[in-house]
Amino acid sequence: xxxxxxxxxxxxxxxxxxxxxxxxxxxxxxxxxxxxxxxxxxxxxxxxxxxxxxxxxxxxxxxxxxxxxxxxxxxxxxxxxxxxxxxxxxxxxxxxxxxxxxxxxxxxxxxxxxxxxxxxxxxxxxxxxxxx
Amino acid sequence: xxxxxxxxxxxxxxxxxxxxxxxxxxxxxxxxxxxxxxxxxxxxxxxxxxxxxxxxxxxxxxxxxxxxxxxxxxxxxxxxxxxxxxxxxxxxxxxxxxxxxxxxxxxxxxxxxxxxxxxxxxxxxxxxxxxxxxxxxxxxxxxxxxxxxxxxxxxxxxxxxxxxxxxxxxxxxxxxxxxxxxxxxxxxxxxxxxxxxxxxxxxxxxxxxxxxxxxxxxxxxxxxxxxxxxxxxxxxxxxxxxxxxxxxxxxxxxxxxxxxxxxxxxxxxxxxxxxxxxxxxxxxxxxxxxxxxxxxxxxxxxxxxxxxxxxxxxxxxxxxxxxxxxxxxxxxxxxxxxxxxxxxxxxxxxxxxxxxxxxxxxxxxxxxxxxxxxxxxxxxxxxxxxxxxxxxxxxxxxxxxxxxxxxxx
Ligand code: SF4
Numbered sequence: 001x002x003x004x005x006x007x008x009x010x011x012x013x014x015x016x017x018x019x020x021x022x023x024x025x026x027x028x029x030x031x032x033x034x035x036x037x038x039x040x041x042x043x044x045x046x047x048x049x050x051x052x053x054x055x056x057x058x059x060x061x062x063x064x065x066x067x068x069x070x071x072x073x074x075x076x077x078x079x080x081x082x083x084x085x086x087x088x089x090x091x092x093x094x095x096x097x098x099x100x101x102x103x104x105x106x107x108x109x110x111x112x113x114x115x116x117x118x119x120x121x122x123x124x125x126x127x128x129x130x131x132x
Numbered sequence: 133x134x135x136x137x138x139x140x141x142x143x144x145x146x147x148x149x150x151x152x153x154x155x156x157x158x159x160x161x162x163x164x165x166x167x168x169x170x171x172x173x174x175x176x177x178x179x180x181x182x183x184x185x186x187x188x189x190x191x192x193x194x195x196x197x198x199x200x201x202x203x204x205x206x207x208x209x210x211x212x213x214x215x216x217x218x219x220x221x222x223x224x225x226x227x228x229x230x231x232x233x234x235x236x237x238x239x240x241x242x243x244x245x246x247x248x249x250x251x252x253x254x255x256x257x258x259x260x261x262x263x264x265x266x267x268x269x270x271x272x273x274x275x276x277x278x279x280x281x282x283x284x285x286x287x288x289x290x291x292x293x294x295x296x297x298x299x300x301x302x303x304x305x306x307x308x309x310x311x312x313x314x315x316x317x318x319x320x321x322x323x324x325x326x327x328x329x330x331x332x333x334x335x336x337x338x339x340x341x342x343x344x345x346x347x348x349x350x351x352x353x354x355x356x357x358x359x360x361x362x363x364x365x366x367x368x369x370x371x372x373x374x375x376x377x378x379x380x381x382x383x384x385x386x387x388x389x390x391x392x393x394x395x396x397x398x399x400x401x402x403x404x405x406x407x408x409x410x411x412x413x414x415x416x417x418x419x420x421x422x423x424x425x426x427x428x429x430x431x432x433x434x435x436x437x438x439x440x441x442x443x444x445x446x447x448x449x450x451x452x453x454x455x456x457x458x459x460x461x462x463x464x465x466x467x468x469x470x471x472x473x474x475x476x477x478x479x480x481x482x483x484x485x486x487x488x489x490x491x492x493x494x495x496x497x498x499x500x501x502x503x504x505x506x507x508x509x510x511x512x513x514x515x516x517x518x519x520x521x522x523x524x525x526x527x528x529x530x531x532x533x534x535x536x537x538x539x540x541x
Contacts, residue, residue, distance in 0.1 A: 009309050009327050014163050014276045021138065021167030023175040024463060024486050061467050072311050079327070081310055086463045086487060094468035099383035100443035101238045102466045105376070106327050125487060128462065128470045 001112045004042045008056070008091065008107040010084040024086070025121055033085035034063075034118045036111065037070040039077050048113040055114040056082075058107060061090040063124075064116045080111065086124050135519035137212070137502040138165035139278045140408035140512035141257075141285075148522060155523065162279035169503065172523075175485045177497035188496070188528070195455070195479040195494045196540030199228055202453030202477075204433070208444050209481075210234040211410035212458030214507025215516075217530035218416045221457065222423055224538050231431045231451065233444045234416045235409075235459055242386040243379055243406045244417050245427045252393055255371065255403040256513045257284075262291035266367035268305045271330065271377020272407040275313035278512070281407075282317065286373070293368075303363060307333060308377060323356065330381040334392050341365065341395050370402040405513050411501070412509035445469055454478040457530060458498070460486040481533055498530055505529035 016032035023029060036056060038048075048054055050069040055062060065087055070076065082088040084104065091109055092102050134146040138161075147159035158169055179191035186194075199205050207225050210218050211234050225232040236244055246252045260267075267286050274281035282288055287298050294301040306318035307325060315322045325333050336346035340361025348354045364370065372393070382388055396402035408414055417427035424430050426438040440446060444461070448454075448469060454476045462470045463486060473491070480492035483500045499505035504525040508518040 007327055011310060011312065012273065012276045014279055014313070017276065018163045018167035021164065021171045023171070023484065024460065025175065074324070079309075086467075089463065089465060089470070090467045092466035092468075094445075094466050096443075096445045097383070098440070099242070100440045100445050101380065101383050102445065102469070103380075104238075105380040121487070124467075125490060128467055128474050128487075129491065130471075 002046045003110045003112045004045045006038070006042065006078055006080040006109055006111055008036070008080045008082050008088070008109050009105050010082050010088045010107070013083050016083045016085070030118065030121060033083050034065040034087045035068050035083060036065050037068045037081040038111065039070055039075055039079065041075060041077050042080070042111070043067060043069060046111060046113050053114055053116060053118055054111050055116065056091060056109050056111050058091040058093065058109045060093040063087050063090040064114060064119050066118055080109075086121060087119065090124060090127070134522045135502045135517055136161060136165040136168065137411040137500070137509070137519070138162070138168040140411050140413065141278050141280055142411055142509060142511045142517040142519075143280055143284065144517055144519075153524065164279055168500070171484060172500065172503060177482055177485050177489055177495050179497060180495045182493055191494055191496045192533070192536045193540055195496060196537050198477055198479055198494060199230075199453050199455060199537070200541040202228075202451075204451045205230040205453040205455065206444065206447045206451035207232045207455045207457070208234065208461060209457035209459035210416040211236065211413035212501070213412060213416075213530045214501055214505070214509055215412065215415045215419060216507050217534055218412070218419050220531060220534040220538060222420060224534060224541075225430075226432045227538065227541060229433045231433070231442045231447045232420070233428050233430070233442060233447065234413065235464070236413050236417055237428045237443045238445060238465070239376060240379055240406045240408055240413065241417070241428050242382075242384060243374055244408070244414060246386065247404065247406060248418055248421055248427060251390075252404045253397065253402065254405055254513070256515055257286070257405070257511070258515075260371050260405070261285045261289050261294070263293050263369040264371045265294065265301060266303045266305065266364060266370040268307065268370065268372045269314050269318065270307045270372060270374045271379070271381065272373050272375020273308070273312040273314045274373070274407065275317065277375070277409055278407060282314070286371070287317065305360065305363075323353075323360070328381050330378050331385070331388050334388055337361065337364075338392055338395055341399055364396060365399045367400045367402070370396060370400060372402060372404045373407050374404065375407040408512040414512060414514060415510040418510060418514070448472045448476070451476060455481070456488050456492070457481040457534075460488045462487040462491055481530065483527065496533055497527055498533055499525060499527035501530075505531075507531065
């Protein structure tokens, strides 16, 4: 399976912020959170299209989210964007360096196409609980 | 008129209409604030112990037990609580000999500390509205996170010395790695930088302000930065609004920003207001600073101690009980750290169900500030805003919950 290496920058989105206020468990919150915005060229490399699911993997973890074509004016191969959420946080390393602030906005990851469904919040919760 | 606690702008112009004791119409709320109002009816938390519903009193006494029996309790959250609740929280931490930390610890803390200690010049948002002509949104996106920032204060409104409208009177600069909605408004004032490119951009700007050619490879960008240098020099009243993009890029090297702020104040007059998210993060930082000399990451185990070992991301390694108030910590932190959190016996106080409350031993539902509970808070610029409850509900305020826990431990 073709993979593409990207640096993920997380961001906040007002529609997602609104959905968060209403509830972490809503489908609306998942639809607006479990996303990765990719460069057109990167999408081609991994043979995926807008709206299909992709697997995103880092040393910290793995998550399945929906791929979206980024709306940036300029091409940005190797750079991807994700709304800040429990989905993006599956990927952030626990290494916090001297500042003790996690690397929320510079996540090195590999993205590949997948047939799997988008992870639900309950699945994320299960994974967090797994080592109980 | 009601106050919205949806973000650190604490909008105090919210108009409400009621029908049968319920809010039937709201005016002036942004989408995010609208979400907060709608949340009155969604996913409310219930008092529970180990997943079983209990009465409020039982939840309080189990919470007190859990915290009182611990060797190393950690009390976290606070930026979604009123000043009054924060004060009790700090007293509770003292009484328990606990570690106390808030969301600023992995967010705006490094910068907020500079502002609160008077190391960076700052001003109020009302001054911004009345006088500011050059606005620098740096790694911040108010259109998404503080949605009425540009319309109430910084860009669109007319003010005392800004009577001709934004297109003539104000210049918006946006420095970002992506085309955010704020970038779209700033249009020609957009400077795209690579992730982590903030320190380099600071260098380039310093060169441009000193009349030197900035060391930038891209020719177009070089020209643009030189032009920006002259725009910045001509400002009468400039304001920098740094967001998480800048903070996460510099982190504990935030001092790299200092020469730029100093230089800007040599060529003109510049202020800085950190773009805080939660409605009362600044309140907690200021209160703790007054009490202990530190804005966050404090332990009361042995007098007052401060250090990175008391940052929530570290303290999680050796705390044996956790209280989280008004924060969905499990959602907010990397999964690897959340896994550790999930193993710690936790008391979660929140108006709503979330990932943290779902993993907690004891849950205590609370009232939503500004809607069901009154109090006061510090807006992102330090202005104190007071709010009254606007509807009756059976939910207890953070003040009441914390006072009860305090009595019981
Ligand atoms: S800008 Fe912030 S305080 Fe104002 S209405 Fe929106 S969420 Fe509420």
